[in-house]
Amino acid sequence: MPEQNEERLKYLFNASAIEVPKAEEGQKRKFNGTAYAGGRVDGHWYWGRSGVVFDLDGIEIDRPTALLEEHFSSSRIGVVREVDTNGKINVSGDFLTNTKAQEIVQDSDDGFPFQMSMMIDPGSIEEVAQGKQVVVNGQTFEGPVTVFRQNRIREFTICSTGADRNTSIKAFSGKSNPNPTKEETDVTELEQAKARIQELETQNKQFAAAKREAEITALAKDLGKEFSAEDIAEMKTLDDSAFAFSAKQLRQFSASSQPPAGQQQQQTNTVPAHLQYLFSHQATGGQGGQAGQGQPQGSALDQAFAQFAAAQQGAHKS
Template sequence: MNTKTPTPPSPKLGAKLSSGINVDFQSAKPDELRKFSGIGNSGRPFNYFDKTVVIDFDNITFKSTTAILHEHVHPAGAAQITIDEQGLRVNGHLLSNEHGSAIAKDSDEGFPWEMSVYVQAGRMELVKAGSKLAVNGHQVVGPVEIWRDCVVREVSFTAVGVDANTSAKALSDLNQPKKDEAMTQEEQEAFNQLKADVEALKQANTDAEAKVKTLEAEKAEAEKAAQEASVDAQLSAAGFKRAEDGKGFTGVSQATYGALLSAKADDAKAMIADLKPSDAKPSIPHALLHDLHQPPQPTPQDGKLSGLAADAAARHNKGANYV
């Protein structure tokens, strides 16, 4: 089903279409013109007299510098136009003439200026009731009239807009003092007090960090002392004796003692259980404590000993030992 009804070529339709926004103004600087920013059209459907209209941003054209008017009549500034996700964006500056100055003055006093774009449509297409079509990335539902191949002729500041899909606010630096303004005495005192408070907070933070480091060091020393006391108690209970110089234990090397101090509590306990004291004196071999040398015994022959053998046997029996 055809959802669009193209109209035959006709003279371009010109329309001044206001957008319901407040224009952003930037505070003036020395020797600079007053700057502003606004949205001329949101690219969404709006009510235009007795019908719903949407401007197609595809193939839309505008000059590199577009005229800015006051109520579509008086020259008030110049701007560049771009298209972004919010619509037809206008960034420019106001003239220093009476119209540009009046717009800036009214804005400073709180008047909510809106923007209006004057466009000429090359052709129009009608979307029938109930039909849907995507325009400018948004879905529109008929009946709606789409303006194609548009040309932007000028953008104006106006009091009332018709495009209610956009909004804006004054720039944040509107009421900030100029850089060359001197501080009052009260402002200078408040600034000095704030600066002093900041320095005090910095010093307090430095002191707190130093205290934390001290506490961490004390905690580490306490844990080390507790580990050493626990290892010493377990070694003593296992039968090891303290070394004469007070450093470590007899039978436990410095490397082993250091490993016990560095190990976890359960690991140190298991390691100590594997160690055995070596305090007992080594036993002396029996052979070193007894004289096992015995003189040769004569071999009796027929139950009788020779003269020398009998003499030796007699002397042995009397307890004499010769070596």
């Protein structure tokens, strides 16, 4: 489905569960629900914990009004026939007979908890500061709170979840005048900061994993070999410094094991003394000190890498 733009998302609010009564003989399947309970709607991803109140005085709602799926105009599933705005917004209507509408009806019959949502278009927005009061819909609200006035409802929709994670809508049913404290607002800001930190950490981990994949691919190309799944798993667990050091040593070892034609390779000139125990089998070939007998170079390189990676992994864990 197409992505919702952020400006539009600011005015989408989830409401309470929608009810789908059993069908009456010869009639269309109907629905009813409370799109707005008349109080403060808090926890919205954009308007925050301080909440929003929708002034019902003079609100405009087309009759009939479209009922959509997840706010997408291409997913027409029903028609809102009746609207009651006396202190709250209660709606009722019937479903269409298309395939998508019937799927929702069937899922509802099977017990899926659909919820209703709406898009509200305010003519003006009033910000009530902390310590101030405002009367809306016969109720008194203490600031901070945002009040939408001269409102128009453009659409109603059915959502699969109470807070639509795909479009970042995080609103809940209107509650009668819950007044959040400064501490609650601070907690919300802290939660948002923690969520942002977690998001950045996830992105960093994904970047590091992609970088390590590229480094492993480059190392395999330089060594002219294909690593086993076990080798790759070991390399992914090494920290950056351990991997860089082991890759450098393996490249040096691979280069030193291929001397110019006619020249005797002197391994001790290439491999550091404290690491020779890892690579000594490359010179002996595992055959009583006779170099190159019964063991191809690639196999020796595999064993050298395995021993080296195991040593580095053990050092890293300790």
